Amino acid sequence: MLKWMHLENLALVEKADMEFGRGFNVISGETGAGKSVIMGGVALLLGDRADKSMIRIGAARCEISGEFQLSGLSLERVARVLDEAGIPPGENGSLLVRRVITASAGRNFINESPVTLQILHRIGELLVDTHAAHEDQHLLKTRNQLEMLDRFAKLGPFLDKIREIWDALSALRRERDSFAATMPSAEETARFRRDASEIEKADPKPGEDAELESRHAVAAHAKNIIELASGAANGLTECEDSIADRLGRIRRSLSDMEKYDPEHAGRFLEMLEEISHLVSELSSGLNSHASDVDVDEGAFHSMEERLRVLQTLKRRYGPTLEGVFAHLETIRARIDAYDNAEQHRVEFAKKEAALLEQLRSECARLSAVRKKAADAVASKTAAELRKLGFKKAEFSVTFSETAPGPDGADGIEFRFSANPGVPVMPLREVASSGELSRVMLAIKTVLAEADAVPILIFDEIDANIGGETASKVGDEIASLARAKQILCISHLPQIASRAAVHFSVFKESRGDTTHTYMKRLDASGRAGEIARMLGGGRDALTLAEKMLKLSWNEES
Numbered sequence: 001m002l003k004w005m006h007l008e009n010l011a012l013v014e015k016a017d018m019e020f021g022r023g024f025n026v027i028s029g030e031t032g033a034g035k036s037v038i039m040g041g042v043a044l045l046l047g048d049r050a051d052k053s054m055i056r057i058g059a060a061r062c063e064i065s066g067e068f069q070l071s072g073l074s075l076e077r078v079a080r081v082l083d084e085a086g087i088p089p090g091e092n093g094s095l096l097v098r099r100v101i102t103a104s105a106g107r108n109f110i111n112e113s114p115v116t117l118q119i120l121h122r123i124g125e126l127l128v129d130t131h132a133a134h135e136d137q138h139l140l141k142t143r144n145q146l147e148m149l150d151r152f153a154k155l156g157p158f159l160d161k162i163r164e165i166w167d168a169l170s171a172l173r174r175e176r177d178s179f180a181a182t183m184p185s186a187e188e189t190a191r192f193r194r195d196a197s198e199i200e201k202a203d204p205k206p207g208e209d210a211e212l213e214s215r216h217a218v219a220a221h222a223k224n225i226i227e228l229a230s231g232a233a234n235g236l237t238e239c240e241d242s243i244a245d246r247l248g249r250i251r252r253s254l255s256d257m258e259k260y261d262p263e264h265a266g267r268f269l270e271m272l273e274e275i276s277h278l279v280s281e282l283s284s285g286l287n288s289h290a291s292d293v294d295v296d297e298g299a300f301h302s303m304e305e306r307l308r309v310l311q312t313l314k315r316r317y318g319p320t321l322e323g324v325f326a327h328l329e330t331i332r333a334r335i336d337a338y339d340n341a342e343q344h345r346v347e348f349a350k351k352e353a354a355l356l357e358q359l360r361s362e363c364a365r366l367s368a369v370r371k372k373a374a375d376a377v378a379s380k381t382a383a384e385l386r387k388l389g390f391k392k393a394e395f396s397v398t399f400s401e402t403a404p405g406p407d408g409a410d411g412i413e414f415r416f417s418a419n420p421g422v423p424v425m426p427l428r429e430v431a432s433s434g435e436l437s438r439v440m441l442a443i444k445t446v447l448a449e450a451d452a453v454p455i456l457i458f459d460e461i462d463a464n465i466g467g468e469t470a471s472k473v474g475d476e477i478a479s480l481a482r483a484k485q486i487l488c489i490s491h492l493p494q495i496a497s498r499a500a501v502h503f504s505v506f507k508e509s510r511g512d513t514t515h516t517y518m519k520r521l522d523a524s525g526r527a528g529e530i531a532r533m534l535g536g537g538r539d540a541l542t543l544a545e546k547m548l549k550l551s552w553n554e555e556s
Helices: 035-045 072-085 117-127 142-152 156-181 186-202 208-220 222-238 243-257 262-293 297-317 321-339 341-387 433-446 467-480 523-534 538-555
Strands: 002-010 013-019 024-029 061-069 094-102 106-110 128-131 394-405 408-417 455-459 485-489 501-510 513-520
Touching: 002 035, 013 513, 024 035, 035 061, 035 094, 035 128, 035 455, 035 485, 035 501, 072 117, 094 117, 106 117, 117 128, 142 341, 142 408, 156 341, 156 408, 186 297, 186 321, 208 297, 222 243, 222 262, 243 262, 297 321, 321 341, 341 394, 341 408, 341 433, 341 467, 433 455, 433 467, 467 485, 501 523, 523 538
Parallel strands: 024 485, 024 501, 128 455, 455 485
Antiparallel strands: 002 013, 002 061, 061 094, 094 106, 394 408, 501 513
């Protein structure tokens, strides 16, 4: 719902604050008082284009702000738009919208984050359905009619199945198109075969290059390694005054010490034996390594040749050996695509045909259920229209076949005729705005639970009606307001008396300037305003009080 709206320097309004109620809000006032300014303010909040002519004369800018309180499906749908735009959500479902308009530019904000007019408009379409200008009305768009019919009939499970099949079909078609786009030519395939042959002939192994490079580095410096290892071994155990000799002298000293201090000398001798053993092992290891490093010339050249082969593969297909393996896998797949192209095409065609058959079958099931639901909607809407003064009205939902898609294979259109002998026409071709508003009211009443838009605006829905029909319209709006928030501009007391919240719009002139004011009426003020709408006078006031009392009794 729209909780409140603040207007500043908009048209004839210098400053105004309006706190709306949850259900039926009515706005009344003399012709020309400025009621349209309120609707204009709401429209600006929802993304309508603004220009400098909207700024009150003498002011540098105008500002419109408001807060929407969202819940349920509306909250989910708006949250998706905000998330896509990178706008933080409000707390507890709150959505703050503000627009600042100057002579040269305008700025738009949602939850204090700057946004484009396009984002505002997208959110506006999710929140408010305004019945005034034909081209902007939610229900005139056939795609919205189809969505509402599906929600009315609770066809979500049918649509989920269809969309699952459609997603699989779309993925298959993308795979097929990708296959066709990457199909190699005969010349490319011949090159791929040569590449694959070269790699397969070389038969590289994972990690082989790193292992060979390590062995090659050792072999290339074998002489130095042998000299250094042998020298180190000689110093440990083989030369005069080697480490082993020195350890032998130390052992004799500790043996002498053992005569006088056996406890400590014994422990030191054990440690010395461990050191002597390690020195012996180290010397043996160095000598053994020196023997292993002694690579013959033939083996060294074989190693260098293998490294050259691997380096060539990496240079051509790498740059790493893992890259060579990946390249081989890729070209094998492309060779297979070329060699088995016809078989792949046949498989794609068979899978596509099977999915299309499933899709058509599910679409046919959906269409049958939709047509039953459409009959119910048409019948209930016609009954509502008769309550609203269209005694001979006809309403129908026509179907047309479309290509199977994620929403099925149906195109639908709501059609209406107000008079006998006049063929039913699409809603967008209904000429009278007052007539269309009442048709919309009837449809909205029938589809109230199915329609996800939470706020409805009726701009002078009472055009060209009166008497009993006006009372019926008031009843229907009050009924619809149990499920929606309604903002309604009205000239009729029968409608205004049914509202839960009543605003009066009036103008005052001060010197050379004229201002429009808005006031939320209390019980006494409502009676006075409805009496004015009835023609004024004591009798009108008595009748107004009676109408309000009757309305309150019905609501309670």
